[in-house]
Amino acid sequence: MLNMLHGGAIGKMGSTRAEERFFVRAYAKINLTLDVLGRRSDGYHELASVMQTVALSDTLAFCSVEDGRTEFFCDVPTLNTPENLVYRAVQEVRAATGCQRGVRIELHKQTPAQGGLGGGSSDAASVLLALNRLWNLKLEGARLIALAARLGSDVPFFVLSGTALVEGRGERVTALPDLPGMWVLLLKPEIAVSTPAAFRALTPVDYTDGQATARLVAAIRESGMPPLDGLVNALEERVCEHYPQVAACRAALKAAGARYVRMSGSGPTLFALFPTLEEAAPVYQTLLQQGRQVWLARTVSRAEALAVFGPADGPNVSI
Numbered sequence: 117m118l119n120m121l122h123g124g125a126i127g128k129m130g131s132t133r134a135e136e137r138f139f140v141r142a143y144a145k146i147n148l149t150l151d152v153l154g155r156r157s158d159g160y161h162e163l164a165s166v167m168q169t170v171a172l173s174d175t176l177a178f179c180s181v182e183d184g185r186t187e188f189f190c191d192v193p194t195l196n197t198p199e200n201l202v203y204r205a206v207q208e209v210r211a212a213t214g215c216q217r218g219v220r221i222e223l224h225k226q227t228p229a230q231g232g233l234g235g236g237s238s239d240a241a242s243v244l245l246a247l248n249r250l251w252n253l254k255l256e257g258a259r260l261i262a263l264a265a266r267l268g269s270d271v272p273f274f275v276l277s278g279t280a281l282v283e284g285r286g287e288r289v290t291a292l293p294d295l296p297g298m299w300v301l302l303l304k305p306e307i308a309v310s311t312p313a314a315f316r317a318l319t320p321v322d323y324t325d326g327q328a329t330a331r332l333v334a335a336i337r338e339s340g341m342p343p344l345d346g347l348v349n350a351l352e353e354r355v356c357e358h359y360p361q362v363a364a365c366r367a368a369l370k371a372a373g374a375r376y377v378r379m380s381g382s383g384p385t386l387f388a389l390f391p392t393l394e395e396a397a398p399v400y401q402t403l404l405q406q407g408r409q410v411w412l413a414r415t416v417s418r419a420e421a422l423a424v425f426g427p428a429d430g431p432n433v434s435i
């Protein structure tokens with residue numbers, strides 16, 4: 117059943133010509149580094165992070181409908197609500213541009229929600245880029261990023277995708293050159309971590325000086341290769357302290373043979389990087405046999421992540 121969220125009657129299903137529907141993959145992210153520099157007066161935290169898109173994705177379908185309606189359907193019932201960032205992203209675009217055209221968006225969720233992988237934020241950024249194309253709005257990259265920042269701190273990154281430096285609250289994003297492709301093993305402990313709670317748990321001793329992110333950015337720019345032993349996440353120790361399952365999963369990943377393990381964002385998902393599949397596969401198999409929730413993904417470049425949008429709709433970044 118299609119969820120009608122914006123006036124009007126339900127449109128006749130199937131009335132849209134096939135060629136007018138297009139699909140978008142909204143890729144998840146990991147934080148290769150996450151430095152938290154301190155708490156700001158607005159209650160947010162000042163960040164320095166290198167984020168990377170990975171090949172775990174939600175799928176969105178977009179098509180035009182008549183009468184200026186916004187129709188939205190998500191296949192996860194608890195996410196099929198007007199609070200979904202997808203719906204809010206449509207409202208932001210309408211408010212910013214005055215566009216009254218109708219759209220139907222279908223969202224097939226595969227990235228776990230509240231996992232630290234930015235699934236909802238990626239969906240929202242995909243909506244901004246897709247409406248820019250569908251409605252021929254010609255919004256520039258800076259405008260898309262400003263709209264994205266209104267939706268959430270992780271959303272601006274996904275307007276760029278690929279590998280990027282993220283600063284401020286999350287609204288300052290700088291494209292970095294693509295990393296060499298790597299395998300990314302993801303393990304999600306079977307709990308949800310609230311992002312505000314993870315940030316609230318920080319004390320001043322947890323704040324970092326941003327050097328880990330600066331070093332990683334320098335290494336990516338100079339040699340293209342990140343030093344895998346230099347990855348940090350300022351939120352990780354407190355989350356592991358409050359949620360022993362996360363610490364246990366981290367230990368399980370290491371015991372299975374992963375050398376470089378970090379938590380992504382505010383968690384609880386942990387990731388491990390591997391240059392080759394030969395190195396990643398036995399670790400993946402061990403964790404699968406333990407009945408854990410694991411994915412073996414890979415890094416996704418900016419060009420691949422944004423391929424569907426073409427140069428006219430994308431953020432038009434220079435590195």
Ligand code: C5P
Nearest residue numbers: 159160161163268269270285311312315
């Ligand atoms: O921006 P977003 O709504 O995704 O942030 C969720 C929560 O995470 C914020 O309300 C805040 O508690 C915390 N946060 C933060 N500093 C950031 C980003 C998020 O404290 N830079």
